[in-house]
Amino acid sequence: MDATLVMAEAQEGTVPLAEATLKTLAVARKIGAGPLDIAWTGTSLDPLLGQARTLAGIRRHLVFDDPRLTHPTADVMAALVGDLVRDYSHVLMPGTSFGRDVLPRLAGRVGAPAVSDVLEVLDPRRFKRGLYAGNVHAVVRVPDGVPVLLTVRLASWRPVTAEKEAQPAGIEKREVPADLPTEARFVGLERDASARPDLQSARRVVSGGRSFGSRENFALLEGLADRLNAAIGASRAAVDAGYAPNDLQVGQTGKIIAPELYMAFGISGAIQHLTGIRDAGTIVAVNKDPEAPIFKVADFGLVGDLFEVIPALLAELERQGIAR
Amino acid sequence: MAPMKILVAAKRVVDYSVRVRLTPDRTGIASDGVKMSVNPFDEIALEEALRIRERGEATQVVVATVGPPEAESQIRSLLAMGADRGIHVETGRETAPLEVAHVLFRLVQEIGPGLVILGKQAIDDDCGQTGPMLAALWDRPQATYVSKLTLSEGRVQAVREVDHGLETVELVLPAVITTDLRLNTPRFIKMPDIMKARQKPLEKRPFDGFGLDLPRLTVEAYLPPPEREAGLRLESVAELVTRLHDRGVL
Numbered sequence: 001m002d003a004t005l006v007m008a009e010a011q012e013g014t015v016p017l018a019e020a021t022l023k024t025l026a027v028a029r030k031i032g033a034g035p036l037d038i039a040w041t042g043t044s045l046d047p048l049l050g051q052a053r054t055l056a057g058i059r060r061h062l063v064f065d066d067p068r069l070t071h072p073t074a075d076v077m078a079a080l081v082g083d084l085v086r087d088y089s090h091v092l093m094p095g096t097s098f099g100r101d102v103l104p105r106l107a108g109r110v111g112a113p114a115v116s117d118v119l120e121v122l123d124p125r126r127f128k129r130g131l132y133a134g135n136v137h138a139v140v141r142v143p144d145g146v147p148v149l150l151t152v153r154l155a156s157w158r159p160v161t162a163e164k165e166a167q168p169a170g171i172e173k174r175e176v177p178a179d180l181p182t183e184a185r186f187v188g189l190e191r192d193a194s195a196r197p198d199l200q201s202a203r204r205v206v207s208g209g210r211s212f213g214s215r216e217n218f219a220l221l222e223g224l225a226d227r228l229n230a231a232i233g234a235s236r237a238a239v240d241a242g243y244a245p246n247d248l249q250v251g252q253t254g255k256i257i258a259p260e261l262y263m264a265f266g267i268s269g270a271i272q273h274l275t276g277i278r279d280a281g282t283i284v285a286v287n288k289d290p291e292a293p294i295f296k297v298a299d300f301g302l303v304g305d306l307f308e309v310i311p312a313l314l315a316e317l318e319r320q321g322i323a324r
Numbered sequence: 325m326a327p328m329k330i331l332v333a334a335k336r337v338v339d340y341s342v343r344v345r346l347t348p349d350r351t352g353i354a355s356d357g358v359k360m361s362v363n364p365f366d367e368i369a370l371e372e373a374l375r376i377r378e379r380g381e382a383t384q385v386v387v388a389t390v391g392p393p394e395a396e397s398q399i400r401s402l403l404a405m406g407a408d409r410g411i412h413v414e415t416g417r418e419t420a421p422l423e424v425a426h427v428l429f430r431l432v433q434e435i436g437p438g439l440v441i442l443g444k445q446a447i448d449d450d451c452g453q454t455g456p457m458l459a460a461l462w463d464r465p466q467a468t469y470v471s472k473l474t475l476s477e478g479r480v481q482a483v484r485e486v487d488h489g490l491e492t493v494e495l496v497l498p499a500v501i502t503t504d505l506r507l508n509t510p511r512f513i514k515m516p517d518i519m520k521a522r523q524k525p526l527e528k529r530p531f532d533g534f535g536l537d538l539p540r541l542t543v544e545a546y547l548p549p550p551e552r553e554a555g556l557r558l559e560s561v562a563e564l565v566t567r568l569h570d571r572g573v574l
Contacts, residue, residue, distance in 0.1 A: 073493060074456060075465050097486040101468045104421070104453035108460030113422050113541045116451045126544065131449055132344045136353065139545040146539045158572055184465035184499075187481065187492040201487060204573070228574070252343075261573040278549055282573050284564065299555035300567055312561040320565055322574050 002034030002124070004090040005062075007081065010042055010072055010098050015051050020094035020152075022159030025055065027152045029160065030121040033090045035059040039081055043070045049171060054162035058169040066176040071186035077102045079181050082109050084174075088147060090124070095151040103151050112146040117153035124148070133256045134279045154203075155258040155281050199248060202231035204261040205280075207250055210237040211266025211288065211306060218243040220310050221265070227317055233257070235267045251276035265306040269294025327383040328438035328497075330373040333428055334366035334387055334402055336395040337448040350546050353448075362398045365443025367405070368503040371510040372473055373441050374406045381475045382438070384408045388431055390424045390531060392416060404513045404521035415531030420540045421449075425457035427534055432462055437498060439480065444469050444502040455502035465495040471506040 006028050009018035021038075028036050036057060040048065041064040052061055064080055072080070085091045085106055093099030095117050107114035120128035125142045127150065142148045199205065206225050212218040218238065225232045234244035236251055250257060252272040258279035265286045267273060274297055277283060285298035286309045295301040302309060338344055339359040347354050373385045387407040389399050392415065399410045413427050432440060440462075445452035452468075459466035467482035471490070474481045484491045485504045558564050568574040 071491075073465065074468070075459070078460060097469060097484070100452055101456060101466070104451075104456035105460045105466065107453065108422065108425055108457030111422075111538070113420055113539055114451075114453050114457075115541065116453060128547075130549070131546075132338070132353070133447065133450065134549060135344050136346065137547040137549050138543050139547070140541040141544055142541060143539045181465070183496040184467070185494045187494050189486075189489055189491045191489040261568065274552075278552065282568065282571055283552070284568070295557070296554045297552040300564055301555065301557045302561070302564055303557070309561060313565070316561050316565045317574075320569070322565060322569055 002089040003087065004028050004031065004033050004036045004092065005085060005088040006036065006038045007091065007093045007099070007102070008038055008040045009094050009096055010069075011048070015047050017048065017051050018094075019159050020096045020099070020154055022161075023154050023157040024092050024094045024099075024152045025160045026157050027118060027121060027150075028090070028092050029057060031090060031092075031124050033124045033148075037062055037088075039084065040064065041069050041072055041077065041080065043067050051162065053168045053171070055160065055169075056163040061169055061171045063171060063173050064176050065173065068180055069176065071189065073181075073184040073186060074101045074105045075181045075184050078105045078109050080176065082106065085110060085147070085149075090148045091150075093151050095153050099151045103149060107149045110147060110149065112149055113142065115140060115142065115148070115150040118150050119153045119156040129153070130279065134258065135275070153258075155260055155279060196225060197229065197231045199231040199233055199250070200255055200257060202257075202259050204228050204230035204263075205233045205250070205257060205259040206230045206263045206265065207233035207235065207267060208238055208244070208265050208306075209235040209267035210241055210243070212238065212243055215243045217307075220307070223314060224263075224310055227314060228261075230261075230263075231259075233262075235273050236270070264294055264298070265310065267294055268292045269297065328381065329384045329386060329435055330376060330382045331428070331432060331435055331437040331440045332366070332370045332373050332385060332387045332402070332407065333424070333440065333442040333454065334370065334389050334398065335363045335443075335446045335448075336360055336389065336391045336398040337363045337446055340364055340447055346546050346548060352546060360394070360398070362402060363443050363446045363448075365445060365447070365503050365505070367402075367510040368505070368507050369441040369443055369501075370402055370405055370407060371508045372501075372503060373439070374511075375508065376439075376473075376475060386411065386431075386435055386437070388413065388428065390415065390419050390427050396526070399526060400518075400521055401513060403524045403526065404517045405511060406517070407524075409524060410526040412526060412528045413531050413534070414528055419531065420538070421451050421453035422457055422538050423536055423540070424454050425461055426536050426538065427531070428454070428458045429461040430534060432458070439497065439499060439501060441501045441503060444504055452502075455500050459500040462498075462500070464498050464500060466500040466502070467493050467495055468502040469504045470501050471504045473501065473507065
């Protein structure tokens with residue numbers, strides 16, 4: 001009998017629900033293998049569950065609420081749900097640092113292969129995923145007779161939204177065993193102080209090219225990055241010109257990234273640069289040159305002067321009350 | 325503290341600088357004349373093991389690989405880097421993370437290491453599964469995506485690069501560590517070390533001798549990633565913001 005378990009992103013009992021969880025639910029719906037349960041792990045989860053109840057299509061919310069689960073390590077998670085997952089034909093986790101830590105451990109325990117970073121669902125046992133930093137895609141099939149265990153490549157999916165008409169699903173508080181493993185201990189979490197996300201894992205990236213003309217002008221991107229909670233990237237030309245440091249370079253010889261949103265300002269779009277952003281969710285190009293190759297891959301293009309567009313963009317975000 | 329051994333696992337992969345291409349019939353990756361290397365994250369794993377040994381906190385570093393006969397070249401370069409001995413589990417076919425984890429688990433049972441260190445992922449299949457799978461089979465704690473490692477009194481403190489910052493965890497040894505880019509910069513190999521490495525013990529074992537029969541994913545097709553197509557030209561910033569908002573990316 002098919003049944004699907006989504007293991008929610010670990011989060012403290014705060015709302016809103018982690019987007020990673022909502023995207024993983026989107027994949028579960030696409031797979032459509034039997035009734036769908038969600039396992040929530042953490043502490044003081046009530047506010048979270050209040051929101052979770054508005055999600056449609058869920059059979060049960062399985063709740064593991066315990067102070068010892070505030071920052072659960074992979075061995076604790078495996079001990080907690082290692083038996084539970086055997087009741088399911090499909091187990092999904094988000095492709096976050098949490099999911100990528102826990103899911104393969106579960107797979108090892110269950111003795112099944114795992115599918116990392118699913119970017120497309122072809123049928124309940126066949127999936128598309130990227131190899132070689134996304135330069136090759138592969139269709140993989142999970143053999144019959146073992147459960148399907150996968151992580152979701154977040155940049156490829158959109159979150160499900162809560163529906164007011166949803167039938168509230170049952171909430172089942174689950175017993176947390178007294179003898180959880182204690183050989184891994186959470187010591188602390190140092191949140192990024194700069195508050196600006198890391199280029200490699202950022203959901204949004206604003207990126208600049210040589211058209212900025214100077215290091216001082218390049219700093220224009222900072223206001224926008226802060227407004228959008230985005231990382232800053234740069235073309236090779238901008239790095240070579242000294243406008244941005246090396247580690248911000250996006251492209252074949254820099255970082256290959258897959259943010260949900262990539263905004264390129266004054267970047268013409270050399271093939272080496274495009275290799276670095278091919279898997280981005282949505283690409284926006286702003287360039288004075290209407291013939292710039294970047295427009296051939298951009299979902300949205302705007303021909304214009306970046307020195308006018310960036311301030312106008314900030315004003316418009318402010319006016320529409322978007323982000324931050 | 326008893327003398328500690330460290331097991332490092334490494335994989336032969338297409339060099340990171342190579343632009344990979346599919347074979348004309350799209351049944352795999354073109355490999356003729358393609359430069360092969362040690363998976364960069366595994367090199368970082370060995371470097372960390374060597375530094376631990378050089379600090380006197382470990383006595384022996386064993387490096388293991390599961391791969392084709394040609395992978396001897398990679399394991400020799402890891403011996404030249406400084407590993408004390410090598411184990412080459414030979415197979416002519418692609419192996420899956422679960423299979424490699426089982427092989428490593430057998431080696432762990434023989435060697436009895438205090439630490440197993442391996443890359444967070446291989447840059448060919450990008451799975452990132454072998455480390456946690458081994459930790460599960462071994463029933464030992466794990467720290468993945470590690471950018472700093474400190475040993476003390478039968479424990480290891482690891483700083484992990486997680487989505488929202490840096491997480492520190494403390495593990496009781498033995499434990500499994502997977503490395504992230506910022507953990508260290510691997511040393512260069514010196515010519516005399518290449519010569520010396522030829523004398524170091526390298527044990528070869530057939531993969532089939534492990535008698536594994538594990539479920540595996542099958543690859544039904546290799547595809548080039550889809551070409552992106554040009555989207556819409558917009559007239560104004562306001563329209564852009566609205567469109568992005570409608571798409572759910574703002």
